[in-house]
Amino acid sequence: MNGVANLLLAGKSCVGEIAFVDLKAQQRLIRERIESRLKAVLDHGRYIAGPEIDELEEALAARTGAAAAVACASGTDALLIPLLARGVGPGDAVFLPSFTYNATANAVLLTGATPVFADIRPDTFTIDPEDLRLRIEDVRRTGVLRPRAIIPVDLFGAPADYNAIGALASREDLFVLADAAQSFGGRFNNRWVGDLAPATATSFFPGKSLGAYGDAGAMLARSEEDVEKWRSIRWHGTDEHRKISMRVGLNGRMDSFQAAVLLEKLSIFDDELAARRSIAAIYDERLSRIAQPQRQANGGQSGYGYYSIRIENRDAVAESLKLAGVPTAIYYATPLHRMAAFSSYAPAGGLPQTERIAGEIISLPMHPYLSPDQVDYICDAVEAAARQAGR
Ligand SMILES: Cc1ncc(COP(=O)(O)O)c(C=O)c1O
Structure with a gap:
């Protein structure tokens, strides 16, 4: 045998x-607490934009050290919305690893921008800053696309090399959007995921380390700069009264039941x-x-x-x-x-x-x-x- x-x-x-x-x-372990949270949503009846959403956004910002958190419908929307808010679109090159889930590239293509794949390091499995540098150079030399953004992916929960990527991004004037769908709870240089890049996208898909009971995600911001635009795009691109369309947007809202579940799981x-x-x-x-x-x-x-x-x-x-x-x-x-x-x-x-x-x-x-x-x-x-x- x-x-x-x-x-x-x-x-x-x-x-x-x-x-x-x-x-x-x-x-x-937490069934009763989740049930009472869900019951509270049934009682107040604000299934969209209930008080749980504000509570969760505050808790996520406090937990990660981010300046603000914006709850949304999925990790994919959390990638798409910050790109749209920065006006990333046709003619732009967005650099990302190929060793990731398809959502990372889908978000780029949904804006009309072009994904430029970079290789990974064989030890960390995250984007290789040196290969990334060469690909940015190559795009500049070729002159067909304009380098605009980098999406490092924190694969399996491990933050990418934000020291090297941050330095490269400031030298090249590129926007960094961290794909932290798998890395909530990760740390880098004593800062939490959510506070490692100007914008961070995370997913609360049920199997993730912080998972909802359905689809959900969040965007985390290091400064307030883009936050109002994210809120607007998440709600069909409307103004603060949610009446007049100011820009193109989508229905990217998280529902109150998911926020209720996430609050208990966060605890x-x-x-x-x-x-x-x-x-x-x-x-x-x-x-x-x-x-x-x-x-x-x-x-x-x-x-x-x-x-x-x-x-x-x-x-x-x-x-x-x-x-x-x-x-x-x-x-x-x-x-x-x-x-x-x-x-x-x-x-x-x-x-x-x-x-x-x-x-x-x-x-x-x-x-x-x-x-x-x-x-x-x-x-x-x-x-x-x-x-x-x-x-
Ligand atoms: C690396 C990565 N990016 C993006 C996503 C998309 O997240 P969601 O499924 O919540 O849209 C996922 C998860 O499924 C992921 O693993």
């Missing part, structure tokens, strides 16, 4: 079912973050012998939305882990520049690091309710799977 099958037999009895993300355990977020960090520390320690865990950019600390490693024979490892009862996910097997919707923007010469890492990356279970036994079991299972796949 092989090592993985042994583990499966031993593990089933002692660790119980392992979830990739466990929303049920979290709900058991336990710090404890959950501490648990995520302890689990990640054990994974780091146990797995670095056989795999390459994601490293942090200098000064960065992940919010551990996901925990991801590079490992040889990734597909065989994933198969063995499945047999051992360990759920995994591959974010992302296909980089955006290899997908039909975005392949016309693929850089000549490809993106070598992105393409290599897409074949090696795997995400392991990561949520605050994993027991020490489960974490131990997962590490044993990864070790056994790697051994077996290497044979």
